[in-house]
Amino acid sequence: MGNLSETREETGPVRLRTPRSPGCLRVMRVVLGGVASRHDLPVDALDDIDLAVETLLAGEPPAGGHLELTVNVTQGTYRLCLAGLRSQATRKMLAPGSASPQLRNGGPLDVRRILESLVDSFSVEERPGDTFTVCLEKRVPK
């Protein structure tokens, strides 16, 4: 990793493609931390993003295929996409309209509730085959 403090300007997205394995989360955290450092994201906000990624990966099979993390910070918003996800349970919980707002108020602490609490918005993008991508956005506090 270069000296991050010298590159504190808007840059293009950072991409990490890694074989799916229990160790890939550690590499992702370093990437997320590096980008957060470059854009002055407070550490509690970084921790929220880390936890959101951990939550998405927790339901994933431990091996097979690749995962791709893309991180970008533009106009004061930290945006990351995690592609190659395969957990059908996660996909179902994040599907639009999977629970009404009333139910959500008293609903369980599931993946949806955790993401809703940790980031400002999220979206699910279907991909060809059996994978999907989840994109998260969190505003960088001023």
Place this chain on the structure above:
Amino acid sequence: MDPYGGARQHLGSLGALTEQELLRRLKEAGDQAAREELITRYLPLVKSLARRFASRGQPVEDLVQVGAIGLIKAIDRFDLSRGVELSTYATPTILGEIKRYFRDKGWAVKVPRALQDLNVRLTRVLEQLTVDLRRSPTIAEIAEAAELTEEEVVEALESGRAYSSVSIFTGGGEDEESGGLLDTLGAEEEAYEIFEQRRLLAPAMERLEPRERLILHLRFFEGMTQTEVAARVGISQMHVSRLIRKSIDNLRQFMEEETSSHQAGKRGEG
């Protein structure tokens, strides 16, 4: 005269019984000898599961002991009416107990001593900066205060994720953050009771410590930031972070155990 002769004879006679018969004796008549026999029969399963974790730096004998606790819990909680094999129910419970042991043991993966020390140091710097700035600091601010590079801070924070805090409620005199906790909890009692009444996460939540439930409630249902939760509960943001992870892990573990038990039950009915 052998005072234990009768008990030994009883245990010997249990050896011929099936698992279902033993479970029935335990559940319907509270036969502790049947319980002992079940534990003995299932110890090879515990040993086999414990050996899976042999490379994680903990003595296998210790893991067998911990796994045995999981086995005993499984036997005691087992519901005969579900119509499943005890092994199906016990396996996730034993694994869960072993995983929990690793989590509670502290550094779950091997982290160099220097990084562990650095993480402890950063925790103090982060706490001080949070007080001074009245907000969560950035990595650059931590690096400057700790006289480190930002890369070193990122690496140390990452390694800190490998750490799980030992339960504050089980002693741990070294824990400087435990002071005043009970008072804080008392003040939160009302909100907490409402939370409980709503049964948002029962019964899984019952497995958590009261403070862990409170932290999850404040973070995920009241929408507080980690820093706000830390101030409210009276511990550091990094500690809140660890407790949130530990609690979610515990909930997930519980759900997995319940799901496998439920699925096994369905198969048993089919």
